[in-house]
Amino acid sequence: MKKIVIVGAGFAGLNAARCMRKFKDVDITVIDRENHHLFQPLLYQVAMAALSPAEIAAPIRSLLSRGNARVIKASAERIDLASKRVVTDSGEFPYDYLLLACGAQHAYFGHEEWEAHAPGLKNLPQATEIRRRVLEAFEAAERESNPDTRRRHLTFVVVGGGPTGVELAGAIGEMSRYTLARDFRAIDPRQTRVMLVEAGPRILPSFDAKLAARAMRDLESLGVQVWTAARVTNVSSEGVVIGNEQINASTVLWAAGVRAADIGRTLGVPLDSVGRVVVNPDLTVPDHPEVFITGDLAHSAGEDGKPLPGVALVAMQQGVYAADMIHNDLRGRARTPFRYRNLGQLATIGRSRAICEIFGFKLSGWMAWWVWLLVHIYRLSGFRNRVIVLVQWAWSYMTFTRGARLIVGKEWRAYSKDVNP
Amino acid sequence: MKKIVIVGAGFAGLNAARCMRKFKDVDITVIDRENHHLFQPLLYQVAMAALSPAEIAAPIRSLLSRGNARVIKASAERIDLASKRVVTDSGEFPYDYLLLACGAQHAYFGHEEWEAHAPGLKNLPQATEIRRRVLEAFEAAERESNPDTRRRHLTFVVVGGGPTGVELAGAIGEMSRYTLARDFRAIDPRQTRVMLVEAGPRILPSFDAKLAARAMRDLESLGVQVWTAARVTNVSSEGVVIGNEQINASTVLWAAGVRAADIGRTLGVPLDSVGRVVVNPDLTVPDHPEVFITGDLAHSAGEDGKPLPGVALVAMQQGVYAADMIHNDLRGRARTPFRYRNLGQLATIGRSRAICEIFGFKLSGWMAWWVWLLVHIYRLSGFRNRVIVLVQWAWSYMTFTRGARLIVGKEWRAYSKDVNP
CATH class of the missing domain: 3.50.50.60 (FAD/NAD(P)-binding domain)
Incomplete structure (x- = not known):
């Protein structure tokens, strides 16, 4: 056998x-x-407090419980x-x-020490860490009275202008303008500065130039500043250095490599x-x-x-x-070479805008967003997850709220400091 | 002012x-x-992989966004x-x-060092830690070939016979018999041993004795062994000592004090x-x-x-x-003393059984479970959460699955071991 x-x-x-x-x-x-299959295209939604981890992840065992495969963690x-x-x-x-x-x-191109200050987004612990940092930054701004420190807390830098960077920057822009706007007393979350930093000449290089330009305008309407041809030369707890400019930012997210x-x-x-x-x-x-x-x-x-x-x-x-x-x-048959059938690509900007190239068509705006939504809901593994995610989205869409605005600490032990060093 | x-x-x-x-x-x-209000009565459902953290927690800011209160984290x-x-x-x-x-x-009654081996259940990090341990134990049993070690992985001890202990033990019993039964190849999850250990003469001492006896029979039908008048004298990575008996168990949960x-x-x-x-x-x-x-x-x-x-x-x-x-x-009015209006108490055992005392009535079995469900859904803060939790429950009820069977590690850094000691 x-x-x-x-x-x-x-x-x-x-x-x-x-x-x-x-x-x-x-x-x-x-x-x-891991014990779960992760639907990575929606991972940024967990990082942006819109979905819960379990809504985009399903146990591998359940997904393969019919059939002949043995699953080993x-x-x-x-x-x-x-x-x-x-x-x-x-x-x-x-x-x-x-x-x-x-x-x-x-990857950090040889600067792995930047990771502590600029988490990437590849798995669930990273997504919840990003969620924690973004929400904590608003909380810290609410407590802060010094205007310079407050501005630093309200500055978010996303490094990397591919689809993940665009989706993260758009979501932060939208969150600060709509979701959080009414919940804070001391700060106006609309004062948030969001910067999307891309080393190349334009964002979304894999997309058609016109669509990418449209995405850039959509980002700007959410208050996101797009810096192209801008190379990050240092990342620290204070923020980032771009070329020779220091940008003070409490939150830096990495979507660059x-x-x-x-x-x-x-x-x-x-x-x-x-x-x-x-x-x-x-x-x-x-x-x-x-x-x-x-x-x-x-x-x-x-x-x-x-x-x-x-x-x-x-x-x-x-x-x-x-x-x-x-x-x-x-079965004793010959092999054939692999051929990729390119069905298209998609990227969303905020709550109801997207760009997509699909079956040769180019779409932008809310129509592209609906295509994006349908494709992703359809592809999401597990019928239950689809229903829950749809309910979450319908609710968020109508009310501008986010379903998973949770800051959860990492430490579960109440007594660890005393007895378990 | x-x-x-x-x-x-x-x-x-x-x-x-x-x-x-x-x-x-x-x-x-x-x-x-914390930034969230936690609906603690359903916390054990997060620990038992049925609900996600965000489904039983809502941002305090949102809950108080109408009104005059300033919220400080x-x-x-x-x-x-x-x-x-x-x-x-x-x-x-x-x-x-x-x-x-x-x-x-x-609390561990002066044995705080037991916490590392027997987590309690008071907040979300503890709930996800318990979820991780329970699911990991089944994964370890699937990989294990030594029958003694496998039995240890499949042994779950819950210490404390109050409502939380009963709910945890019942949920593990049910999960092993129904949810996981078809997903494993090498082990039969129905071989799981679940023990509920209570130092007092009976479980659920705050409830009527007849109802508590009914709950005990319901637990037994899910394969849970109830040990009363059994005092835990030690907890270690190997398991627990009860009186002078050593019970080998990979997973010990604390609901005792x-x-x-x-x-x-x-x-x-x-x-x-x-x-x-x-x-x-x-x-x-x-x-x-x-x-x-x-x-x-x-x-x-x-x-x-x-x-x-x-x-x-x-x-x-x-x-x-x-x-x-x-x-x-x-307003210059006199104070009156506080008077508690006791509306009743509830505890669930597994998927469709409960006991409750409400407005003087005593109920058990599935009717009590429906009362429990309605009370908890009604009390859950935030309309969206209610809808999502209802969908989760309806789906789990029909299919015997659990919506949040996620093992999520705590470490988000990919490079931490190399560069950030």
Whole structure:
């Protein structure tokens, strides 16, 4: 019986495991260090206090409870290509086929010490940390009487003008103008300064230039200042340095760079500059047709020769493709090269505006927002989650409130300081 | 203009602040160390992965955005009765009237070192920590091949047979039998051992003996073993010692004792054995008619001479009462002593059973469960929360699933180990 091991239950791994339900006489193991699959496109909504973590995450076990896969919560440490084993913190797993789909994490271009002052947004603890920082900044401003310190508390800098940065900046702008406006006595949350800082010549470089310009105007109408061609040279607890200007800000968020998961380095095969594994046209590792790399961990060339972007749509199609190729092998059929079907891309700005390119159409404004909403609700795993998220959105839409305005501390122990140093 | 300071926005403080909306020419400040009011009666549902934190918590600012109160997020450190000041970590607040409503925390009767192995359930970080431990125990059992270790992972001990202990034990029993049963391959979650350990002669001592007996039978039908007259003599990472028996358990939960908030000690007035302030019949501190103590922090005698229990109903009525007495003072009217109107008490066991005493009636089984559901939904603050919680419950009820089966780590930094020791 062939052993298939899938490492990582993100979009690629989960979709591969679901496709493998039809396989007969195989032994499938899905390994993930978390117990949940995360719907990353809505992660910024958790960071911005609109949704709760459980609304965009579902237990991997439940998602795969029908079917033949065994789910193991363990952290994969390295891959031994020679002996065909995945080494984890909870034992080793031999494989005949391996699908490696461990994704990416944010990167600081050699300034990892900036992370303490500028969290990135890749997982749930980071999202709740960002939520805590943003809400705490408003609370601190409310208590503060010194106008300079208050201005620092009310300044939010988002570094990186891709879709995540745009979504974060737009949400902070909107939150300060609408949601929080009536709840504070001493401050006017509309005095909030939000800056979106992008090193390149324009925001949303993967989008059509006209749509990106529209997004920029939408951001500005929410009070977001967009700084392009602006390079961050330092981040500290005081704020950021952009070029040679110091911007005092209590809250700096990082959406500027990603780096592939570290496990790629354990393969001993060529990687690109951001740590992605350079794969064959069938997404396998050179000389190892039994090892597929998918999603953000793969450097796979698109039709234009450029590497495919790190988005959910690519990962999902690659997961399904890898499962199909293994199926072909099992039935003695030939493999075909992977081809990405680009259905489009989307980004939202605040509560009711978005831009999207879909099936070749270009949309902006509220129509794009409705497309964005439908696509995301449709794709959200688990019927219950969809209903809850829809109720949350309908309510927020009507009342301008946010459902998850929670500051939750990290420490659960009441006595820890006294007895458990 | 009279300054009124309310410390703590639990059931007592929040209801007092809401009553004070009708006051004219007063300066009201509400101080809380959290940004949210917590609906504690449903906290065990967060610990048991059925609800998300944001569904039982709402921002204090939103709840008080209508009205005249200023909300300050700060931690009160001590009360200076002589100079009439509340000292916090963010400055001092002078008062003419003070309402102190800081609640209670769990207590280990001098064994605070047990907390690391047996978390209590008083706030949201504790609830998510318990959720993490319970779900992790099942994950560890799935990976484990040694039958003794696996049995330890599948053993859950709940210490304390009051309503919280009963609700936790019942929920674990039900979760293992229904929710998780189909999701694991290597283990049968129905092999779970759940023990409810109570030092007294019976569980739920505040309830009628017949109802408590019914609750015990309901627990047993969910596979929960109830050990009465059983005293815990040690708690460690291995499990608990009960009398002279060692029970190996990965998960021990503490619902056995509470202690009033530490701030009571800073008043320099007589306290009872669990740290509550012994108050006058009008809930004020001896010789300080301007200082009201309400909720779990107050030792206030009921009609039978025994102190009133630490439940939401007492706290809410005391908060409203204190606001009324201040109102009487402001209008030159005499004060009246506080009288508790006991409307009843409730406890649930699993998914569709409960016991309740309400307006003198005694109910058990599914009818009691519906009463419990209606009372709690009705009392839940914020209309949106009610709708979401109802959807969650309807879905869980039909499908036996749990909406928030999330294990979320505490560490958000990806690079912390390398660069920030």
